[in-house]
Amino acid sequence: MDLFINLAHGFSVALSPMNLLFCLIGALVGTLIGVLPGVGPVATIAMLLPITFGLPPVGALIMLAGIYYGAQYGGSTTSILVNIPGEASSVVTTLDGHQMARQGRAGPALAIAAIGSFIAGCVSTVLVAAVGAPLTKLALLFGPAEYFSLMVLGLVFAVVLAKGSVIKAVAMIMLGLLLSMVGSDIETGQSRMAFDVPELSDGIGFVVVAMGVFGFAEIIRNLENQSEETRSIVTSKVTGLMPTWPDLKASAGAITRGTIIGSILGILPGGGAVIAAFAAYTFEKKVSKDPSRFGRGAIEGVAAPESANNAAAQTSFIPLLTLGIPPNAVMALMVGAMTIHGIVPGPQVMTKQPDLFWGMIASMWLGNLMLVVINLPLVGVWVKLLQVPYRMMFPAILIFCNIGNYSINNAPFDVGMTAVFALVGYWLLKLDFEPAPMLLGFVLGPLMEENLRRAMLIARGDPMTFLYRPISATLLAIAVFLLVLAVLPMIRSKRDVVFVEGET
């Protein structure tokens, strides 16, 4: 059984005291930041990315993964206690979670969210490990043309599953691709669109874009709505943490279904975790004997979406680790982190850096365990943190961002550029253009261009190569099919805006 040998190797890496510590710090800090209302996983990771630069690559990625789960988990804590979802994927949790908290059952709600997440985490970790190896083999068959088509498919998925207008989302991807072209050309080294600004010759920093468009822009928007914001913090002591036996029995099915839905949807590119949570909640309501309980504090309404979003968070690592293609904005940040550490994400990671690959998978499970063991007792601390007024919180967030951002290259220029992207992001939010596809395009840009150029060179300049090669043609066909599927209802009538993929 290769799988178990590999997993055992992974655990031996992840259980080393240093990596255990990184995982712990990541989970804690992730929760700490993720608890802040309006700061989701993308903003959290963008903010904390710089502090992982000094670490060895394996440790850094383990810590980032920990930050990711922590932020996810922190988001549900705020949803339940304050009725403000920390991130898009825990929007559904507010529906029943906050109602439970109001009925004095915040403890069981938090506990079941943690338990559900943990169980989902265990299952999906095994899934990542099991699917990882075969998918990697498949990926090795891929040439440049296939890679290019796969990335096109990934981007199309992101567009189709995102909210609102398909055309606007595609336009955002193009904007991201274009931004990624700034700087030196990969092959000739010629400076492109850099206007002889020396700081731009290496291109626009990835953290700069992510921080500005997600972190800063979000803060500016929060500042506008602040006075109207009504926070109903459940201040009463969170007592009776443990769910009762009927609670557990009621949630068992919900957790199982949530895990399955989440695992499947997580692999698909797009807003995996967000859609998973919505889908799991809707499904749970459908199969329930008494759907009217939902929205009034049904524990299944917490268990299902929380398991689903965690499962999806985990399985969204599959396309990243095996194919090197980030399925969503969080994974795009992970690509950025890997690149900074000199790791090229893709199938070769598993063969060339087994420590990293399996260590990270093992640490996923450990991270989930830590969240259950550490965070439940710390609920009181998180509640305290939520009582810090926003007027004190946002300058703190901004200064951490600025210092962290400066520390990456010791470049004041990067800090200034973040201000530019803060305005760009704010403008996009106000005009209802989604920033997530832009970030995805920005990250995939260099890879896409490289593969496109190589494929064209191999095919002696014949663009039909993408259609002659069977795998590539299939991928493109699926992409076109999905696009048509998404555009058709929009032309016929207005498309229902079901999923709000804010991501932060």
Next chain:
Amino acid sequence: MSDGIQAPSGRSGGFRIRNQQDFYGGLVLVAVAAFALWASRDLPGMRGFAFGPGTAPRIFASILGALGLIVAVGGLVTDGPPVERVAVRGTALGAVLIAIFILVSNYATPITAGLGLRQYETVLAAIVVLLVTIAIARGADRGPLYVVAGTLVFAGTIRPLGLVLASFISIVVCAAATVEVRWRETILWAAGLTIFCALLFVYALNLPFNFWPRF
């Protein structure tokens, strides 16, 4: 998108932009695409089978421009919410602040050198930006403007003035982004945060920062 929807006509205004968000957003995208095409005009394109450095940017810019046009035209024939005034003013004035910062830090070298302070032009730029911000930021514009100003102040001061001063000033400026600001609390909070940042980034994370100003 030619879905045959007729714009309501005969009203007093006649022509009306029905979805301002999409219309202006689309136009901005077209402008960005045009700018990118102009910026990459000198880059060589295809040479035989091979892509040149300019090929991919031109392809993506062209698609962006076309999509922007579609979005803008769509904004004429479908309904949508109007663009908020705050967004327009806040972003425009924020862009002005950034322009001021760039201009002053690039062209003020003779002034600061004359004062005997080398490499202080960015500090001067930060001061100018701050003064302009105080002069123009009103009401709902405070958010975008002070956040941008605080960030630019940090960018301008971190090298010459060191981590402690840069953080402190930047935190105070950022804090002014909300009308709820309470000055005494802000000063104390900024001091506390500065100490925390210094300990975290310099001691715990071992990053190479100057603590204090260099002269």
